[in-house]
Amino acid sequence: MNIRYIFLAIVIFFSLCLPLLAVTEFLFLEPYVFFYVPIYQLPNFLSIVIISALTGLVLSMSVYRIRFLQASTKKLRSGLLGSILGAGAGACCGGVGVALISIFGTVGIAATTFLTNLEIPLRLISIGILIFTYLMIIKDLNRECNLNFDVKER
């Protein structure tokens, strides 16, 4: 067990989850700092937590593979794609959506429209990509490190 990579996963989780919760308006900053998850928004909230947790796991494992096993950055990239897709979905209308509109004008409106209209499918695709990447990394680590976790546990 490598504490540094567990710590990295936790840092990635929080640094993705907190901004996302603020952007998707579960974490409010004005007039008081206040955290609120209404029951009707529970699936939305859970999807953000799952995406953040998977991102933390996948990115820290990818960094480990790249640093110690000189592996390619392909899985890191697919992990990042999954995270960005999940983060972007449903960012309207409070923060990121508005920033996109104001910075990119018509293109921003189109991007916000796309991300908002396909919020749930995009989140599911994002989770799918992250889970797939996670499984691939586990498989690679098993092969590259020549370890068998089942045997080790016994």
Added chain:
Amino acid sequence: MYAILLVSAFILFGMSSQSVSAQEIPSWIKNTAGWWAEDRINENDFVKGIEYLIQNEILKIPQTQISKTQESNDIPPWIKNTAGWWARNQISDTDFVNGIQYLISQEIVSVTNPSQELRESTIQKIGTFDISKAGSVEGYDDAAFTIIMFSDYQCEKCALWFQHEKNLLTEELIDSGKARFYHLDFPFLGGDSFLASEASHCANDQNRYADYQKILYEKQNGINNGWASHDSLVGYAADIGLDTKQFDSCILWDKYKLHVQHNKEVGSFHGVVGTPVFFIINSDDTTKKITGPQPPMIFQKVINDLESN
């Protein structure tokens, strides 16, 4: 010599640009002219619409003298043809304006401007917010606090807040007499947002603002994907039993375009960039901002804080 030519060119350019600006016509008016030419709207609606556009200075027509030469108040067929040709870009803006000037000269179109004084007297302010163009107000006149909500009908968070949190807010703060509630438009998510806001004001013409707003939030389903198109909006009006002919004409003529624009400007002036955003104002005009779809208990806490200060 060159200097004289250059000065003459500037004078000519200046004169020509002045005449263009005097007849600036927003391109969307072409659509309505085309609809009239195609009999999709009737003559009366066309005249009313043109009058509204001129009176509100959306359509700027050079000053025209009244010199009635025709006895009836019917629009001559050539005007309709002109409107159709203009809609199809077969004739210039000036030709269309000439036609409108003819209607004004025959007193078929009336261009009496509402006086500036009358307009100014309709400004209704709470704190620094002009709420004169708000759709409707909920609550008692003597309520100590005012809640102003800025929202976009295509914003999902606004719809969810309205469906799940608003009732409790109404029970706790509005029905109890503590606060009044105003809804101001802040359409920023594209054309359908603007249209939906205009439609809500059109419903207000028939005293059904709240019902129409409710159905809009219930039907909310994404951004610019058709749920708030012109036809859908008329459909919702029919669903709640509005006079669809009147409603349709109101939307076609952009009757409340200026109201919606005004409300959006009020929001922008107060730093609104996304929706929903709320402002709570007390009787001495102290204002607190609530950003995002927050629950009623936060509104209650802000009010308690304002009361204790």
